[in-house]
Amino acid sequence: MDETDTTLVRLLEENSRIPTVELAAMLNLPAAEVEERVRALQVAGVIRRFTAIVDRARTDDGGVAAILELKVSPERDHGYDRIAERIARFDEVRSVRLITGTYDLHVLVAGTDMQEIARFVSEHIAPMERIRETATHIIMKSYKENGTLLFSRESGGERQPFSF
Amino acid sequence: MRDHVSHAARTIPPSGIRRFFDLVQTMDDVISLGVGEPDYSTPWKAIDACMYALEQGQTSYTSNRGLPALCERITDDLARDFGLCYDPETEVIVTTGVSEGLDIAIRAVTDPGDEVLVAQPSYVSYGPCVTLAGGVPVPVPCVAADRFRLDPDRLMERVTPRSKALVINFPNNPTGAVMTASDLKGIADVVEDHDLVLLSDEVYGELSYESPHVPSATIGALRERTITLNGFSKAYAMTGWRVGYLCAPAELADAALKIHQYVMLCAPHMGQVAALAALRSARAEKDAMVEEYRLRRNLVVAGLNRAGLSCHLPEGAFYAFPSIEGTGLSDVEFAEQLLAEERVAVVPGSVFGEGGAGHLRCAYAVSREDLSEAVRRIERFVAGLSGQAIPVPGAPLTVD
Numbered sequence: 001m002d003e004t005d006t007t008l009v010r011l012l013e014e015n016s017r018i019p020t021v022e023l024a025a026m027l028n029l030p031a032a033e034v035e036e037r038v039r040a041l042q043v044a045g046v047i048r049r050f051t052a053i054v055d056r057a058r059t060d061d062g063g064v065a066a067i068l069e070l071k072v073s074p075e076r077d078h079g080y081d082r083i084a085e086r087i088a089r090f091d092e093v094r095s096v097r098l099i100t101g102t103y104d105l106h107v108l109v110a111g112t113d114m115q116e117i118a119r120f121v122s123e124h125i126a127p128m129e130r131i132r133e134t135a136t137h138i139i140m141k142s143y144k145e146n147g148t149l150l151f152s153r154e155s156g157g158e159r160q161p162f163s164f
Numbered sequence: 165m166r167d168h169v170s171h172a173a174r175t176i177p178p179s180g181i182r183r184f185f186d187l188v189q190t191m192d193d194v195i196s197l198g199v200g201e202p203d204y205s206t207p208w209k210a211i212d213a214c215m216y217a218l219e220q221g222q223t224s225y226t227s228n229r230g231l232p233a234l235c236e237r238i239t240d241d242l243a244r245d246f247g248l249c250y251d252p253e254t255e256v257i258v259t260t261g262v263s264e265g266l267d268i269a270i271r272a273v274t275d276p277g278d279e280v281l282v283a284q285p286s287y288v289s290y291g292p293c294v295t296l297a298g299g300v301p302v303p304v305p306c307v308a309a310d311r312f313r314l315d316p317d318r319l320m321e322r323v324t325p326r327s328k329a330l331v332i333n334f335p336n337n338p339t340g341a342v343m344t345a346s347d348l349k350g351i352a353d354v355v356e357d358h359d360l361v362l363l364s365d366e367v368y369g370e371l372s373y374e375s376p377h378v379p380s381a382t383i384g385a386l387r388e389r390t391i392t393l394n395g396f397s398k399a400y401a402m403t404g405w406r407v408g409y410l411c412a413p414a415e416l417a418d419a420a421l422k423i424h425q426y427v428m429l430c431a432p433h434m435g436q437v438a439a440l441a442a443l444r445s446a447r448a449e450k451d452a453m454v455e456e457y458r459l460r461r462n463l464v465v466a467g468l469n470r471a472g473l474s475c476h477l478p479e480g481a482f483y484a485f486p487s488i489e490g491t492g493l494s495d496v497e498f499a500e501q502l503l504a505e506e507r508v509a510v511v512p513g514s515v516f517g518e519g520g521a522g523h524l525r526c527a528y529a530v531s532r533e534d535l536s537e538a539v540r541r542i543e544r545f546v547a548g549l550s551g552q553a554i555p556v557p558g559a560p561l562t563v564d
Contacts, residue, residue, distance in 0.1 A: 025462055025466035028462050160199065161188040161194060162184060162188065162509065
């Protein structure tokens with residue numbers, strides 16, 4: 001990845017729907033080269049998916065999410081990888097991360113309601129071999145997701161249409 | 165009753181675009197490229213530090229010169245970034261924005277009748293500040309053929325035995341022009357030969373896109389005769405906090421400090437706290453904003469050239485300065501009609517003095533969405549004019 005790719009990734013991460021012609025103008029490149037670079041970044045696995053950031057509080061689907069912290073006994077030769085991958089395969093699991101500190105894995109789980117999450121954790125996660133301890137934190141409110149503020153500021157700081 | 169308004173107040177020109185401003189206020193759906201300020205809010209770290217300081221009751225005057233920690237941080241950064249050394253206790257003044265710094269610098273060096281050379285197109289306050297100080301502003305044009313840089317020969321043409329000082333502003337508002345070290349060397353020779361003081365407004369210094377900023381005071385022996393003006397408004401999106409600074413050799417700084425003491429006492433304490441926090445911890449945020457302006461610049465310049473308005477690639481600040489030559493309209497007519505027909509506000513170049521006519525100042529410190537929409541509207545407007553005149557084909561997007 002060169003400097004142009006780094007900028008391209010940053011711009012797409014911020015807004016994946018920027019038209020190619022605008023990317024081309026900003027990066028001072030032909031549009032065909034921008035398309036080629038995006039394709040190459042996808043092939044290389046740098047860009048995994050183009051998606052949207054959704055404010056769950058506004059979707060009215062009553063869904064809930066929880067953060068699970070897990071203490072895990074690592075396996076000889078595999079460390080945390082195999083158990084983390086097993087956890088990651090559940091559809092309910094939105095993210096899995098190996099972390100430092102008291103717990104080993106940080107897992108984000110989404111479900112339709114609290115009961116579903118409780119059932120999922122107690123039936124599928126907690127009983128797994130090598131999981132020594134779990135702590136489940138229900139998310140009450142989200143203020144920022146993936147760099148996007150989910151609250152509206154009181155005022156946008158209106159600027160005068162003219163100044164010197 | 166006699167006329168109580170002073171001659172000076174009567175003779176300085178009113179804001180050249182007041183009319184537009186009034187008009188824009190009455191219209192909906194206007195995209196304004198008329199605003200010379202960032203669309204960003206101040207980096208949160210600076211705001212947060214200021215709120216904490218306010219809670220702690222830091223609401224008093226500061227020393228006239230400014231918070232010592234801020235003066236020190238400013239001089240440390242100048243030494244680190246440019247090898248430019250100033251004594252924080254005698255050669256720096258924190259001012260209420262660059263506007264105040266400019267005013268006190270001009271007053272510190274101007275006697276009645278002194279001529280002060282002003283490189284134009286320029287920010288609109290330079291000339292009137294000279295007039296209010298009793299001096300005579302003498303414009304020196306920076307022209308499109310020179311890519312709006314100040315040419316030593318053109319400067320020489322305006323120098324007289326009464327010339328006292330030269331005011332320059334690079335990166336430039338409104339043209340976006342930047343002076344390289346060798347460009348500045350040519351100016352330094354004239355300034356030294358004629359024993360002038362240089363007032364260098366470098367508020368857009370951080371917004372240099374093609375090469376690192378070169379402070380005037382680093383050229384030759386200019387440090388000894390230069391008052392450098394800078395501030396936080398543009399780079400750190402801090403326009404409303406009103407904090408700038410001035411650096412000069414102690415003798416000149418002392419003179420400016422006396423005026424500052426009488427007219428301002430000190431810059432706003434809360435603004436100084438925020439500025440210090442910005443320098444300490446918001447460098448990454450500043451760099452990210454500068455990078456974003458660079459991308460927007462490419463976007464707007466490509467769009468303006470596509471629309472048929474020849475636009476050089478501005479190397480600094482956040483203004484594009486396209487030519488409207490060939491449209492058959494004056495810059496004022498173009499701006500008025502563009503606003504009325506397409507609801508895009510730009511500033512006619514003639515507002516910024518000699519060399520500005522026939523151009524438009526388009527500030528690109530607006531969101532990319534607005535910028536793209538504004539460019540689409542300008543394209544449509546210029547296409548509609550083609551019945552009247554044939555636009556000049558766009559210049560290629562190059563830097564040399």
